[in-house]
Amino acid sequence: MDPRAFTEACKRLGSGEFDPETVEQLRIVVEERMPVRYAVPFPPDVQATFYRSGSNTRTRRGQWHELVQHLTDLTYLTADEFQQWHQARAADLPPTGELMDRVLAALGAFVAEDAFAPLHRGCPYPAAGRQARLDWAEEYLTPAVDRLSTFTSFDGELAVNAGYRLGDRSVYGRSMAFRMYTLFTYVYADQHRRDVYLDESDRPLIIKLNRLLARDRSGLDEGLQGLLLNAGALLEAFWRARLPTGTDGENTYILYRITGPPSPDSLALEEALRTELANRRQLRELPEILEYTGGNDFARRLLQLTLWRIGYYDGALDSDFGPRTHEALLRFLEQESEGGRRRKIAKILVRREGEGAYAVKLRPLGKRLRDYAPPDKQEARNLEDDIWKRIAEARQIDTVDQTFAERQQEATEAYGAPQRHPFRRVYFAVGSLLRAALRGIARIIDWIRRAVSFTLGAIFDFIKLVAKRLREGVGLFFTGMRFFANFFLGRPVVTPEPGSTPVTVAALTRFGLDFDTVNYVADSAGAEAVRDHGRLLRRLAAGAEFFLTVAITVVRAAAAWGTPLGWIHLGVLIARWVLDMLRSPQGAKVSLA
Amino acid sequence: MPSNKDKNAEPTPETYDNLAAQPAENNVQTYIKDLLTLDVVTLTGNVDLAVTGANGERLRLGRLYNRIEEMYMAEDSQVRVLAITHVELDKDSVTYIKEGLSTQDEKLLTYHLETVRAASEARAAMAAGVGRLLNLSKPA
Incomplete structure (x- = not known):
């Protein structure tokens, strides 16, 4: 079964064919084929993500690693905690319960500081309880990571906040502090001592930056904020500032x-x-x-x-x-x-x-x-399409899926071994990667056809680009499909009896296609299981609007798309559709109307 | 006999009218018309339902429901109805509750009513979503 089976099922659903055969075809592709191809578990399951060694959940773990890096850069977590996380990763162990609690608390602190709509429209972040928080994190991991990434990206993905003032305690304030420390004092002996937000004590650094850029200002005004958000523009501004007046600057x-x-x-x-x-x-x-x-x-x-x-x-x-x-x-x-x-x-x-x-x-x-300046949204889309077009023209479409699955691991060392070097970072924003990958496309194609070894640069960019896209799109799509299956495809919602062997059903709810609903509660069901099942149903109802939008957005887009160029290309497209939905004004409101 | 009325979670009747106006060449119309009413039934009983097979593999969840349905239909059924709620769009809902509730049953009744609310909310989202799914003329 190839990716065409997915688009065919989407086309049939999109034309109103809600028959069992179509439903079964979609189920097999999404629940059985895609998880293997994309190394993302279905359904999202914390234990499966961290407790199973090997490559079949690699992509999902990668998204957690990205989350932890962003939370560290914005000082929700410390460098020590970042290092502990990666020590566990390097040892192929799950994070300890205590460390996971700190990560989840950090995620909660971020959600409380940021008003990004997709993180607040559905189920609220649980006030307590590791399992409840993990369940939330697994469902909202993609919008959380996507939003966090804009605060640490140097690709100009975050809009300037005209209302920002030194001393503001907000995630934007954390982002400004992260950028200033990156440019001036990123490596410090004890991250606990790093200021979380900028304040008047940081004024000398801000003045210094203004002077380096030959700006006749002393504050962190909108212009300077814009440069801090976009490293390409910052480099350009610095380059121009260093050109001696009246010369061509050759001698700098x-x-x-x-x-x-x-x-x-x-x-x-x-x-x-x-x-x-x-x-x-x-x-x-x-x-x-x-x-x-x-x-x-x-x-x-x-x-x-x-x-x-x-x-x-x-x-x-x-x-x-x-x-x-x-x-x-x-x-x-x-x-x-x-x-x-x-x-x-x-x-x-x-x-x-x-x-x-x-x-x-x-x-x-x-x-x-x-030439590597981050592209705008439309240009980024064109660049991405160009990369796939060039791969297709080189007749490597049939091999790229297999090569990527087998050679992705070659880039492991290039991720900087953060378990030993807690101040090394992976750059996750894709804009700059797109440009770099396209400029080195000949080398990438040689890598796909196994004619060259892995090197940093374009090949690394391509691997990061694909891995990032799969993380962004597929995990959230799977969550959406879980809701879609429960509410549309007739899959029952099941709560097992805790500790039962073999695992038996304590409570089960099935929403029919017409939404007629059947609950079943076993006579032997304990109060805890019934309570858990009620909580699960409430969470499903609270998230229905958002996650059904995700699933339907992808099904619609896939139905309207032609034939994808293989599994990875399909994953890239799913990421595009999902992110378009998340970042569009309509999507941010998560309105189905 | 309790009843409740919650319009907040419902799409407007026009939403359903628009959806039902889809071409009749598929089963969409039937689906949308079915959405106009909602029935929730809560069953209790003693059905042997294992989620995992003999070798620990996960079983297809859809089969679990089929087994409950079979057991309910059987003459010597050990599956009993605790409550049924019927909801019509923009009208009062009606709930039937079995007589002589035990303390355990009373707790399950709360759970039943929560399910009604969850189903209503999800139905509203789904009805609108199906409309969007079928509107393929606009680019995604």
Whole structure:
């Protein structure tokens, strides 16, 4: 059974064919085929997510990891808790109950601080109870992670808050603090001491940032907020600010010095790029930005941030331009030198006299990086379609599903080993990844056809892009389909008797197609089971509007779509439909009317 | 005999009219007309219903319901009706309750009424959703 079976069933449902055969076809595809293909359990089940080793729930676990990273960056969790989470992950163990409680409390604190409609329209976040909170988290994981990701994204996904003032205690205030600390003091000895929100004590940093960008301001006004939200625009503003008036800015450099011997990969890349020693003219120009000024430090951090966003750098953002960042820069330049641009690219990086000393010419580098600026929504959609079109043109559509399933794990190390390095982060926003992936599409296609090994850069971007899309779309769609099955396809809602072996039914409710409803309660059912079943029905009713909208949105869109190009392409499309619904004004209201 | 009336969870009658005006070439009309009324029945009894098979595999849940239905229809049925509620759109609901409720039964009655409310709310969402599902002319 291939993805066409899914779209065919959706088309039939969409034309009003609610017959058992159609229902059964949809059930088999969604409940049996997709969970295996996408490594997302159906139905969402906490125990299945964390207790089963192997790859069949990998995607769902990935969404929890993303949640924990966002909650940490916004200081709902500490760096210690982040590290503990990843230590458990690395040991293939579930998080401890105590740690899970802290994560769930952090999630509750976020939900309380943010008014994002999809998180508040259905069942409210439970005031207490691990299991009740886990049930909520499993159902609302996608909208929660999607919303959180906008607060940590540097792709300009969050709108400027004109009403924001220093000292505001809101999730937006946390987001502003995260950005300032990322740009100036991200690595700190004890995260407990990091300010959660910005206040007047942070004014000197804000003044410094304004000066670095040559802005005649001293506050965190809307313009500066906009730059903090969009690293592409920030880099552009910095680049323009550093251009000496009346010149073309050719003589502006970022300087760095790496310690220790260069890695074999670095040497090979330098050889390929034919990096040259700075000539006399360049040596004269170099001091124009002194190596130890704040400007140079800020520039190095901004370069790290950019290389991280486009998939070439996986270390901490600390302005410490060590071998890892150096290699990331070399890989980026190597990718850019494809297509006959090698000579131009080679001039961007020059070696200085002395061991491990380099200078990066800011202007041409800025031009290259400008091509990676996050796209707007429509352009992002076009880029994504272009990627799949190029894969289809290369006749690799039939192999991409299998290759991805088998080779996805090659990127494991590139995720930065956060169990050992609690300040390394994965960049999750997809806009920059799309651009980087499309620019390196030839390399990606070679990877799909198994002609090249995994490398950071475009291949890593492609893997992250696909994994992220599957996480975003499929989990929420599955939850929607669970509601759809209960309320439309006749699947009973069942509460088992606690501790029974074999597991027996304590209470069962079946909503018929005409909504005539049958409850059954076993004579032997305990009060706890009956209470749990009532709670489950209330939760289903509270979430019905939202989750049925999710399921119906996807079924409708799939019915209107042509044939998807394989399973992964279908997963990408489902993510698009789900996110469109979540982020549209109509979807945010979750109105079915 | 208790009754209640809750219009808040209901779509307007026009919603159903619009939906029922769909072409009769499929079973949508029947479905929508069926949504105009809602019956909730709560059964109690002693039916052996295992969720897992002999090897621990999960059984198809739909079969559990079929088994209850079979047992209810059997002559020596051990399945009893505790309460039935009939709801008509925009009208009062009517609930039948068996006589001589035990303390346990009284608790189950509360649960029954909660189910009626849940079914009403979900029906409202579903009716509107089906309308949206069938409106394929607009891009998703």
